Amino acid sequence: MGPGGEVVTGMVWVILGMGAGVYGLRLVGLALRDVALPAPLRQAQGGIWERALRFVPVALLTGLVVIGLTAQVSAEPMRLVAVAVAALVAHRTGKMWACILAGMVVYWLLGWLLP
Amino acid sequence: MAHLTRVDSTRSDSLAGFWRGYLALLPLWSGAIPAGVAFGVAARSAGLSVGETQAMSLVVFSAAGQIGAVSLIAGGTSPLLLIGTVMALNAQLVLLGLAIGRQLRLSWLERLATAWLLTDGAYGVSLGVGPLRLAVLLGAGASMYTAWNLGTALGAGVGAVLPGPGAFGIDLVAPLCFLAVLMPLVRSRPAVLVAVAAGLTALLLARMVPGGVAVLGAGLVGCAAGAWLTRNEVAGPHPSPLPLGEGVSPPPLRAGDGAGG
Numbered sequence: 001m002g003p004g005g006e007v008v009t010g011m012v013w014v015i016l017g018m019g020a021g022v023y024g025l026r027l028v029g030l031a032l033r034d035v036a037l038p039a040p041l042r043q044a045q046g047g048i049w050e051r052a053l054r055f056v057p058v059a060l061l062t063g064l065v066v067i068g069l070t071a072q073v074s075a076e077p078m079r080l081v082a083v084a085v086a087a088l089v090a091h092r093t094g095k096m097w098a099c100i101l102a103g104m105v106v107y108w109l110l111g112w113l114l115p
Numbered sequence: 116m117a118h119l120t121r122v123d124s125t126r127s128d129s130l131a132g133f134w135r136g137y138l139a140l141l142p143l144w145s146g147a148i149p150a151g152v153a154f155g156v157a158a159r160s161a162g163l164s165v166g167e168t169q170a171m172s173l174v175v176f177s178a179a180g181q182i183g184a185v186s187l188i189a190g191g192t193s194p195l196l197l198i199g200t201v202m203a204l205n206a207q208l209v210l211l212g213l214a215i216g217r218q219l220r221l222s223w224l225e226r227l228a229t230a231w232l233l234t235d236g237a238y239g240v241s242l243g244v245g246p247l248r249l250a251v252l253l254g255a256g257a258s259m260y261t262a263w264n265l266g267t268a269l270g271a272g273v274g275a276v277l278p279g280p281g282a283f284g285i286d287l288v289a290p291l292c293f294l295a296v297l298m299p300l301v302r303s304r305p306a307v308l309v310a311v312a313a314g315l316t317a318l319l320l321a322r323m324v325p326g327g328v329a330v331l332g333a334g335l336v337g338c339a340a341g342a343w344l345t346r347n348e349v350a351g352p353h354p355s356p357l358p359l360g361e362g363v364s365p366p367p368l369r370a371g372d373g374a375g376g
Contacts, residue, residue: 019174029212052342056214059337066317068290099295
């Protein structure tokens with residue numbers, strides 16, 4: 001079992017601890033809505049809170065795309081070309097399947113054409 | 116009687132929404148199953164039993180977190196550090212929950228259930244289906260849960276029967292999926308600038324902190340930029356720069372089409 005043997009013995013508790021931790025993270029955001037923000041704070045600064053939260057989808061999705069690309073198993077430049085084409089297709093068609101298809105086809109084509 | 120009919124139609128409506136979400140996430144199975152297999156194989160080789168490996172996928176349900184944890188277990192890390200790392204890899208879930216809590220009015224029971232199945236992929240895909248709905252979100256979450264646990268079972272039980280998550284560039288599918296949902300949302304000037312700010316932040320943080328923290332940082336910086344850019348907006352019925360205000364929906368992406376073939 002090696003150096004990790006001791007850790008593995010208590011694995012059930014570690015798994016439950018990790019599960020509780022991640023579940024807590026998931027729940028905190030959902031719970032915060034009416035627990036942590038009393039009305040005065042929510043109205044403060046001309047609704048700054050509301051205006052900030054409106055941008056969560058854009059900010060979060062951009063972060064996910066960037067991290068998804070930088071954390072790739074192999075981050076080659078041709079992925080960026082594929083993603084740029086896919087972005088254009090998504091912008092034009094607004095269809096998810098078209099975006100995925102365009103990105104993958106360009107990526108495979110480039111991999112096949114370039115040595 | 117009328118009341119009963121309404122309950123019934125709401126229920127069948129929810130069921131339809133659940134299946135829409137479930138099917139809309141199918142493109143992400145292409146990445147989730149190989150990643151699950153990779154996790155299963157890595158967990159077994161780190162010394163975990165088949166039961167422990169599967170239990171982790173059933174209980175923790177986080178690809179980045181579990182794969183990160185397993186690489187630490189192999190190196191013999193203390194349990195507290197393990198739990199802390201898994202949480203750091205999933206820090207963006209807080210912001211995700213916050214966004215969903217704002218768009219949906221959920222009872223506590225619904226929040227407890229949603230928290231069980233909440234992932235980036237399920238949220239992204241649900242936004243693509245149309246106005247965010249709980250049933251769609253839960254369906255997409257359940258779909259990801261199925262794929263992740265199926266992949267784990269294959270990897271833990273049978274070994275590496277599938278090509279790894281990097282093969283054929285399959286790991287590109289998830290970012291493309293998020294991109295498809297993102298593009299229709301960045302049609303206003305503030306939204307474009309928010310995306311730029313968030314993207315640069317993520318790029319900068321990617322090399323310094325775990326993935327979840329980087330995504331959370333991108334989210335926070337992007338939201339702050341958005342609040343600042345719209346500071347002159349008059350309170351009241353806002354001239355939404357984003358098609359995502361209460362009751363307003365992004366243009367539907369018809370993700371189901373992709374799932375259907």
